[in-house]
Structures are given as C-alpha cells and as structure tokens.
Amino acid sequence: MCLAVPGKILNISGEDLVRSGTVTFGGINKQVSLAYVPEANVGDYVIVHVGFAISVVDEKEAMQTFEYLKQMGELGELEQSS
C-alpha cells in the first residue's frame, strides 16, 4: 500500500500545486505530480507513490548502505586480527 518507486524526471511543467512531470521507471513513462517536491529538477530521481513524488533521492546518501558495509567489513577484520 505504501509502495513507492524511484524514477527519473524527464521533463517538468506547471507551477506550485499543479507542477507535474514525466517520470521514467526503467523505460515506462508516467505523468507524476511534482507539487510536493518543488526542489526537484530534470534528471533527478524521485520516489513516487500513487502518482505523487514524495521525495528527491539523495545520491550521496544512497551510497551509505554500501559504505556502511565496507566500514563494518574493515572493523570486523580489525576485530579478528586483534
């Protein structure tokens, strides 16, 4: 029900509460409301739920799940060697 999917903004039209854009989800394009992400630009990835973008994906933070793993791996090795 709270399913939301990341997609990339291809174009933007309109302003404020009628701001919308075409968002591509791996080749499938849909018209999506961008009213709630005024900061979003063409080329950004947005998280889309029932036709509404609810956030802009933060590219740097997106990497932290992997960075975290790397850090843990290094910590684990340190623990094992000590």
Add this chain to the structure above:
Amino acid sequence: MKYVDEYRDRAAAQRYARAIARLTTKPWALMEVCGGQTHSIVKYGIDELLPKQITLLHGPGCPVCVTPLELIDKATQIAAQPNVVFCSFGDMLRVPGSSCDLFSIKAKGGNVRIVYSPTDALQIARENPDKQVVFFAVGFETTAPANAMAVYQAHEQRVDNFSVLVSHVLVPPAIEAILSAPDNRTQAFLAAGHVCTVMGYEEYIPLAQKYHVPIVVTGFEPLDILQGIFMCVRQLENRRAEVENQYLRSVRRTGNLPAQQLVKQVFRVVPRKWRGVGEIPQSGLGLRDEYAVYDAEARFGVAAYSAEEDSECISGAVLRGVKKPQECPAFGTRCTPEHPLGATMVSNEGACAAYYRYRRFEQRVAGATRGN
C-alpha cells in the same frame, strides 16, 4: 545507479547477515511496521538469513488490513447505489465485509473502478458530471498527501459530484498501542520508510524514550531491511534506545513539509477503529469542517452504521505481533487469499497472505513434523 537492483545484491546481503550474527548475543524480537517490509522479508527470505535468536514480528502496517469491517460495509453500501461510480485502489476490492466485498458489488453490475491515484478518481468525476464519484481514501501518512490533493482540487475547481470515504490511519499511535499492551513482545521497531518520507521522524523520539525501544527508520529493499535490523540489534546489544535513520536517501528528519502542509489543511486528527485491534484514540485522519461537504459517509447517509467483527479470525493478534499466521487453525484451509476470513489474508502486504504465498508448503511440513 537506479536505486533498486543495487539494494538486492546477494553478496552484500550475506555480509550484512554475517555482521548481524557476529553482533547478536541474546534473543531479540523486532517488529517491522510496514506491510511492504513484511512482503520483502518473506519474499526474499530475509528472516531465514538471520541468527535464530532474532525474531521478526509483523506489524499492523497495512492500511488494507486495518480498515475496519464497518467501513468495508459502508463502501459496499455506497457502491451498490445507482448513479454512483465507486473508485478504489485495487487491493481493497477483495476485502470481505459483513456480507459481501466490492468485487461482488461489481459483479452484480455496480460501477466499481480500480484507479492508480486519487486524482484519477477526480478526473472521472470531471468527465461524468451527472454521476456521483466516490473515492475510497484509505492509507497511512504516505498516501494522505495524494488524497488531500484530490479533495483540495475538488474544492478549488468545484467538482461537486466528487466525495471521499476516508479511512486514514497514523503509525505512531499504533506503535504506542502495541508497546503499551500487556502482552507486548516487541523490543525494537523498523519504522516505515515511506511514512517517514512524508512525516519525518521527530514524533518517534518521545516513543523511543518513553518505552525505551530502538526505532530505526528503514527502507524496503533487502539490503535496507538488513541494515535496519543491524542498526536495531546494535542498539539493543548496547542498551541504547534511539531513533536512527537507515533510509537516508529518501527520509529527512522533518519529512516533506509542503506535503504535510496540505494534509493539515484538508484533514484533522480523529479517533479511528483498526480492524482486529479496536479503537485507538487520535490514530487517524478525518476531513476538516471546511471540506466536510466531500465526506461520502454524510453524503450517502451511512455515517451511523456500525458492525461487529468475526471472532474466528486472529488477524488482530497477528497485526500486534502476538501471533504468527500459521498459528491460526483456519490458515490455508478455511482462510485463503481466494476466500479470506480476515484482511491480513487479503492484501498482498498482509502477513497471512505473504506466508500463504511464500511459506505455506514448508509450514505444512513443519506442522506435520510437530504432529508426529
């Protein structure tokens, strides 16, 4: 980076599972709040990657599951009326009411339509000014901004033949109800990433402090969930009880402010009944007085109707994490996704349906072994 496949990497998942195993010294019970997370956990077998000491309890986080019986009855009563177009998300159509579901109303000739977005229902209303178009506005905080927008636009554009049957619920009061119940087993929560994308996570901080439970805002892909579990277990092992954010790529501390603003403008906080749980104070959203004219319950005269729930179904105990689906005597026999007794078997995200879809054969084997 497409932000999907990368988070399903098998080697990375196994590294997370090993890290969790290294960290765990005691038995812990964690609850994932959101039905989308339950679905991922059972589909990818994440629970089976974890050390035996860690139990995942499946929470109440599926709006389809917790919509009370009487609201389903109200929906079918409205949908059966002539000149009504009743629009809903698809997964509400098979939820059983007291005597029938929305699909059977459709089969009898009712004009019931599945829509992707509430604004699609509004468009149907614009195109059919001679019909009453009703949207079944169910959901958690994630869906509230979309439903608020549909009502707001109907008001602005005077689409007077549009109305909404509202069954909106809120996550923090449900977490508090679970934690304050005498039979509570949950020691930490994976909070729902998309609910927090809209609302932020500041309202979880007093809950973590009051009940001394770690709460980790978590995403939906396998690596998100494993990392969320790791962060929960690390807090439990270190006797910390804080709110942490795993789903950083989408969730900001204060959430989505423009979305919250429109939700506040259209809705107010009200008490709500939860299927299988009962009434929880201040746990849902209802239309504000300025928008009350768009309330389908008042427009179709069903506001006073009430109904009692079936006593055989244990979905209430499943939703609170007290029982697992296979502990129900009706599971997979008298209760299946084709003929559900309760809503946790209906929705794809319901714990019973997820177990039925991915686990029923191994459960039968386990049951047979126990029987011997």
